[in-house]
Amino acid sequence: MKRNFLYKFFSRFMILYPGEEKTALLFFSYFFLITAPHTIVKSIRNASFLDTLGKDSLPYAYLLTALLTGLVVALHTSLQKRFSKYKLIQFSLFFFILTAVIFWSLFPYQYRWLPMVYWVWANLMVVVLMAHFWLTVNEVYNPREVKRLVGFFGSGGILGGIAGGGFTKFFAGAALSNHLLIFSSVLLGAGMLIVSGIFRQKTTPRNSKDETKPPPKNKSPAASIQPGWKTAFTSLKTNSYLTLLAVMITLSLIVSTLIDFQFNGIIEQSIQGRDNLTGFFGMFNAGLMLFAFALQLILTGPSFNRLGVKGMLVIYPLSLLVFSLGLVAFPVLITAILLKGSDKSLSYSINQSAREILYLPIPSSLKYQAKVVIDIFLNRIAKAAGAVLLIVLIHFNLNIRLISSVSAVFILGWIIVNLQVSREYIRMVKQTIKRKWHRAEKSVSDTLDMDYTKLIFDILESQKRSPALYAMFVYDLIQQGKMSPDVKRIIAQNTDEAKVSSLGDLFNSEGSSFSTETSFNAEELTTNIDEIMSLDDYQKVIDLHAEQLIRKDREADLEKMELAKIIGLMPPGSGLQAKLPFLIRDASPEVARFAMESAARIKNEDSILAIFECLENPLKREDAVSALAKFQDKAVDHLRPLIFDANVDPDARKAAISVLAGIGSPKAADALISLLPKTNAGLTSAVIDALDKIRSEKPDISFSPVKIQAKLLELIKIHYRMLIQKEEGGKANKLDRQDLKKSLSDSRSNIFKLMGLIYSHNDIMKAYQNIQAGTKKSAAYAFELLENTLQKELRSLIIPLVEEYPPEMRRKKYKQIINALE
Amino acid sequence: MNINIRKAGDISIFDIEGEIRRSEFMDSSLHDMVKDLLEEGNRKILLNLKNVDFIDSYGVGEILAGYISINNAGGQLKLAHISQKLSLVFQVTMLSKVFDIHDTEKDALDDFS
Numbered sequence: 001m002k003r004n005f006l007y008k009f010f011s012r013f014m015i016l017y018p019g020e021e022k023t024a025l026l027f028f029s030y031f032f033l034i035t036a037p038h039t040i041v042k043s044i045r046n047a048s049f050l051d052t053l054g055k056d057s058l059p060y061a062y063l064l065t066a067l068l069t070g071l072v073v074a075l076h077t078s079l080q081k082r083f084s085k086y087k088l089i090q091f092s093l094f095f096f097i098l099t100a101v102i103f104w105s106l107f108p109y110q111y112r113w114l115p116m117v118y119w120v121w122a123n124l125m126v127v128v129l130m131a132h133f134w135l136t137v138n139e140v141y142n143p144r145e146v147k148r149l150v151g152f153f154g155s156g157g158i159l160g161g162i163a164g165g166g167f168t169k170f171f172a173g174a175a176l177s178n179h180l181l182i183f184s185s186v187l188l189g190a191g192m193l194i195v196s197g198i199f200r201q202k203t204t205p206r207n208s209k210d211e212t213k214p215p216p217k218n219k220s221p222a223a224s225i226q227p228g229w230k231t232a233f234t235s236l237k238t239n240s241y242l243t244l245l246a247v248m249i250t251l252s253l254i255v256s257t258l259i260d261f262q263f264n265g266i267i268e269q270s271i272q273g274r275d276n277l278t279g280f281f282g283m284f285n286a287g288l289m290l291f292a293f294a295l296q297l298i299l300t301g302p303s304f305n306r307l308g309v310k311g312m313l314v315i316y317p318l319s320l321l322v323f324s325l326g327l328v329a330f331p332v333l334i335t336a337i338l339l340k341g342s343d344k345s346l347s348y349s350i351n352q353s354a355r356e357i358l359y360l361p362i363p364s365s366l367k368y369q370a371k372v373v374i375d376i377f378l379n380r381i382a383k384a385a386g387a388v389l390l391i392v393l394i395h396f397n398l399n400i401r402l403i404s405s406v407s408a409v410f411i412l413g414w415i416i417v418n419l420q421v422s423r424e425y426i427r428m429v430k431q432t433i434k435r436k437w438h439r440a441e442k443s444v445s446d447t448l449d450m451d452y453t454k455l456i457f458d459i460l461e462s463q464k465r466s467p468a469l470y471a472m473f474v475y476d477l478i479q480q481g482k483m484s485p486d487v488k489r490i491i492a493q494n495t496d497e498a499k500v501s502s503l504g505d506l507f508n509s510e511g512s513s514f515s516t517e518t519s520f521n522a523e524e525l526t527t528n529i530d531e532i533m534s535l536d537d538y539q540k541v542i543d544l545h546a547e548q549l550i551r552k553d554r555e556a557d558l559e560k561m562e563l564a565k566i567i568g569l570m571p572p573g574s575g576l577q578a579k580l581p582f583l584i585r586d587a588s589p590e591v592a593r594f595a596m597e598s599a600a601r602i603k604n605e606d607s608i609l610a611i612f613e614c615l616e617n618p619l620k621r622e623d624a625v626s627a628l629a630k631f632q633d634k635a636v637d638h639l640r641p642l643i644f645d646a647n648v649d650p651d652a653r654k655a656a657i658s659v660l661a662g663i664g665s666p667k668a669a670d671a672l673i674s675l676l677p678k679t680n681a682g683l684t685s686a687v688i689d690a691l692d693k694i695r696s697e698k699p700d701i702s703f704s705p706v707k708i709q710a711k712l713l714e715l716i717k718i719h720y721r722m723l724i725q726k727e728e729g730g731k732a733n734k735l736d737r738q739d740l741k742k743s744l745s746d747s748r749s750n751i752f753k754l755m756g757l758i759y760s761h762n763d764i765m766k767a768y769q770n771i772q773a774g775t776k777k778s779a780a781y782a783f784e785l786l787e788n789t790l791q792k793e794l795r796s797l798i799i800p801l802v803e804e805y806p807p808e809m810r811r812k813k814y815k816q817i818i819n820a821l822e
Numbered sequence: 823m824n825i826n827i828r829k830a831g832d833i834s835i836f837d838i839e840g841e842i843r844r845s846e847f848m849d850s851s852l853h854d855m856v857k858d859l860l861e862e863g864n865r866k867i868l869l870n871l872k873n874v875d876f877i878d879s880y881g882v883g884e885i886l887a888g889y890i891s892i893n894n895a896g897g898q899l900k901l902a903h904i905s906q907k908l909s910l911v912f913q914v915t916m917l918s919k920v921f922d923i924h925d926t927e928k929d930a931l932d933d934f935s
Contacts, residue, residue: 471913525911531879532915537886545920559919566916 017806024149026198027137028156033191034129035157037184039164039289041100043281044180045122046264048107048115051274055264056394059387061119062257066384068120072128073377080372085139086199089132093192096125097185104181123380131375134356136198138367146360147784150353157352158293165286172279235369241424242370245358248313248421249374250382251414252351255320256343257386258407262327262400263340270333284337285344292345308788310422312354314415316346321411327404358421360784361428426788433781435762436769439696452482466558472565479526479569533570542566546579550586560591568598577602581610589619596623600630608638615642615652615659625655629662636660636667643675654686661690669694669701676711684715685750692753695761703757712754713821716797719747720818723801727811748772751801755790763789771802797821825855833866833934834859835927839873842881852881856888865897868930872903882917889921898922902930 049061079088103118137146137153171180236242271280323339359367393403455477462469477483532538542563549559564583567576583595584607592614599607608631614624628635642648642656657675660668672691679687694701722744729737752768763785770782783799790798800813823840842852850858856867869885871877877885885901892899900922904912912918924930 468913468916468918471910472916475914528879529911529914532882532911532917535879535883535886537883537890538915538917540890541886541920542916545916562916562919566914569914 020145020149023140023198023201024152026194026201027140027149027153030136030191030194030198031133031153031157032160032163033187033194034133035160036164036167037100037187038126038129039161039285040168040180040184041122041125043165043168043278043285045115045119046281047274047278049119050264050268051277052110052112052115055261055268057116058261058264059390059394061116062383062387062390064116065120065123066380066387069124069127069377069380072124073372076128076372076376085132085135086195089136089195090192092128092132093188093195096129097188097192100181100185100188104178104185107178107181123383127376127379131371134375135371136195137356138359138371140198140201145780147357147780150356154353155293158289161289162286162293165282165284165289168282169279169286170282172275172282233373235366236373239362239366239370241421241428242362242366242374244417244421244424245370246374246378248414248417249355249378250385251410251417252317253379253382254386254389255317255407255410255414256347257383257390258403258410259320259324259339259343261390262403262407263336265400266331266333266336284341288341288345291341308422308792309354309357309425310419310788312350313418313422316351316354317411317414317418319346321408321415324404324408324411328401328408331400331404357784358425361425361432361781426785429781429784429788430763430766433766433770433774433778433785435766436773439693452480455480455482456487466562468562469558469565472562472569475526475529476565476569529569530571533574539575543576543579546576550579550582554588557588557591560586560588561594564591564594564598567595568601570602572602577604578606580604580607584610584614589617589623592620593623596620596627600627603631603634605631605634608635612638612642615655616649618651621651621655625658625662628659632663633665633667636663636665636671640671643671644678650682653683657683657686657690661693664694664697664701666701669703673703673707676707684711685746688750688753691757692761695757696765699761705758708754708757712751712794713797715747715751715754716801717818717821719744719751719801720814720821722747723814724811724818727814748801751798755794755798759789825852827855827859830868830931832864833868833931834864835868835870837870837873841876841878842874842884843876843878844880852884853887853891857891860891860895860897865892865895866934867892867897868900868902868927868934870902870927871905871908872927874905874908877908877911882911882915885921886917898934900924900930900933902927 049058053061076088079091083091099121103114103121106114137150141149167183168180171183236246267277267280271277319342320339323335323342327335327339359371362370389406390403393406398406455473459470459473459477462473474483477487546563549556549563552560560583563579567574567580567583570576577599580595580599584592584599586592586595596607596611596614598604599611608628611624611627614620615628617624628639639656639659643653643660645653657672660672669691672687672694675683675687676691691703695703722740726737726740726744729740749768752764756764756768767782767785767789770778774782783802786798786802787795797817800817805813823838823842825839826837828835828837836852836855838852859867867888869888889899902924903926904923909918909923912921912923922930922933924933
């Protein structure tokens with residue numbers, strides 16, 4: 001496919017998929033066109049306020065803004081119910097253009113109340129336009145796309161800030177600052193065109209659900225997903241994660257208000273005159289935006305890989321803590337600039353990105369409600385709380401140093417909340433995605449007692465073979481206390497009338513008579529048979545019979561099977577158990593099976609070697625695996641030499657590995673782990689699968705990570721080599737391509753299974769299954785789970801392994817990783 | 823338990839009546855009786871269990887001990903008229919493969935060589 005210029009250009013700087021370039025550029029422009037006027041409007045706001053009313057009036061401005069924000073949110077909610085998002089956004093942009101023109105016309109009159117009204121208006125404009133921008137981003141892109149593209153959009157916003165600051169400085173320098181508002185209106189007008197373009201792009205198949213249309217008129221407001229006040233606040237109160245988010249954002253805004261006051265206080269002391277102030281703020285805003293842009297380019301994206309959400313959430317308040325303590329020690333202009341600069345630059349770059357990502361695991365309807373309340377209303381309420389705090393602090397004549405100390409205390413609290421939020425975030429991501437399947441063995445064992453089922457089938461089969469064998473199996477069932485009415489019914493359905501009658505009498509677990517006069521129940525019956533089997537004479541007679549049988553050839557198979565079965569039913573210590581190895585080595589797989597089952601049942605260690613030999617016989621292998629597994633750790637020592645011996649038939653070795661998986665004890669796991677570094681390609685999958693089986697059945701079992709990590713790195717390297725081979729294998733035939741595809745699929749499965757041994761098995765399997773077979777959205781959460789679970793070195797190797805890069809990037813990326821690994 | 827021994831040619835037939843259990847044997851056991859017969863030179867013995875209501879493990883042990891003694895003496899032991907329930911106990915314990923069991927006394931007698 002021929003790529004267009006835009007795609008080629010942007011894909012050099014970021015991971016961009018074909019077809020995304022247009023929408024991404026539109027969002028970049030949208031953010032640019034609202035951030036540039038935002039920076040201009042804020043510079044005018046600060047300058048006019050400080051010049052006319054002074055810093056001590058600031059808390060009142062914060063409070064008034066908070067009060068009016070409540071009204072704006074109520075109005076916004078009401079409009080949301082009537083209009084589509086598209087119309088609401090366009091209406092808001094038009095409203096702010098119109099009102100900017102009105103302020104432009106009023107500023108020359110220098111009314112004393114105007115800076116206060118303008119302050120409130122400017123703040124409302126900032127929060128409404130920003131909230132609309134992020135709502136649109138969340139609506140158009142899925143979480144993974146947001147995370148991938150947020151750095152690019154953020155750069156648009158930061159560049160807008162730089163441009164806005166530059167324009168402000170330029171207009172102020174030319175004594176034209178009054179016309180900045182007209183210039184802002186022009187930028188917002190261009191923003192309206194861009195929004196129109198975004199919503200036109202949105203009607204692509206991927207986003208076929210057109211939410212630009214208003215809800216049907218006959219739809220009741222309650223049925224609509226649009227938020228109401230009550231639902232929005234209830235969701236905040238009832239969802240602990242949202243409550244934590246609200247607390248985190250409230251604390252950050254209180255701190256931001258305190259910092260804003262400290263900064264403005266020092267500026268007021270240091271710089272005089274409205275044009276000087278406007279010029280300074282313009283320069284300052286442009287400078288901090290440049291810094292933010294650099295941070296965005298350097299940190300956002302890669303920083304998530306290095307730090308994860310936790311690190312991202314802590315880095316911002318930590319730097320504020322350092323500069324706040326700096327201001328306590330040195331309350332001068334440079335410290336104030338550093339504090340405010342780090343506040344705003346990190347807030348626009350890392351913090352904004354991290355905050356948007358924190359909304360990802362929230363269901364979309366709830367997210368929409370929460371974002372409106374948090375981003376618009378709570379934003380101002382928190383500022384108001386900061387304002388009230390400031391009024392109290394000013395009342396007690398606290399100076400900048402003391403206010404900085406108070407601010408540092410709030411920052412500490414904020415860091416603690418952020419750590420809690422990051423923990424909750426990972427929990428939420430884990431909750432959001434579900435396991436798609438479990439190992440077949442586990443699913444079967446959860447619903448079925450395999451030994452019991454096998455016994456029932458053997459009973460039914462034995463009915464056709466011999467009455468003696470049949471009676472032995474039924475007795476076995478009674479001895480194990482498993483002769484339920486259902487089983488009796490199943491058996492009876494397959495038995496002719498005569499047998500039903502006799503067995504019904506004899507094996508009636510509710511009690512039947514062995515004689516007409518004497519009542520007899522199952523317990524009495526088993527005791528009686530046990531006693532018979534314990535008789536020395538019985539043992540002698542059967543031993544003699546066994547000797548004769550073993551010498552016979554295949555015509556005595558049925559009797560040998562009976563003998564094998566009866567030995568398993570005999571009390572412990574019977575000398576007849578010594579016959580089991582002979583029967584296990586019998587040419588008939590059926591005789592061997594019965595003998596192996598009996599040996600396993602009575603844990604006859606003398607039989608282990610004979611069973612072990614059966615691993616090399618394809619006809620006896622499966623039964624040998626099943627029997628050896630029942631010996632548990634006793635079998636492990638016998639199996640060790642076999643699994644390590646490269647001369648042994650690979651199928652027998654694989655069977656031995658299956659036995660260890662079936663045993664599933666720490667000792668068996670240890671044997672498998674020891675084997676891991678020594679496996680060749682053929683056995684690797686078998687060993688890893690065996691370990692995965694153990695881990696899935698016993699999540700508490702712990703594995704030594706050293707050998708696993710070494711194997712993991714080896715497999716990752718091989719996987720990347722195969723990926724490069726796939727990229728380069730244009731001329732490979734169809735069969736080769738299919739082989740490679742299968743090898744890649746197996747290799748990926750092995751890598752995740754190995755990771756499941758050192759990390760939470762359930763989390764890793766959730767991630768694997770949702771990346772393999774989930775929706776685009778669930779795959780995005782799976783990536784999020786991996787990024788917040790894996791250690792950074794492994795994360796940097798695993799994410800590119802599962803990430804679907806655009807074709808142009810793949811080879812380069814894979815080669816980079818191979819080089820790094822070598 | 824009552825045991826009557828009768829002869830049919832060179833075959834000794836034990837007609838057992840009642841329950842073959844430990845508490846039923848007073849002076850001499852079934853095995854003792856078999857041994858006595860063997861000492862007298864009788865090597866063909868048929869146990870007629872037509873009127874036996876119950877056999878416990880002790881009873882089976884007696885039959886087994888008798889079987890061994892007869893076999894060691896080069897004789898033959900046959901069983902006739904065993905109940906369905908006893909037949910199933912013998913099947914569970916594999917004794918059905920060891921003992922020579924016949925449905926009727928006549929069948930058993932005909933089978934003696």
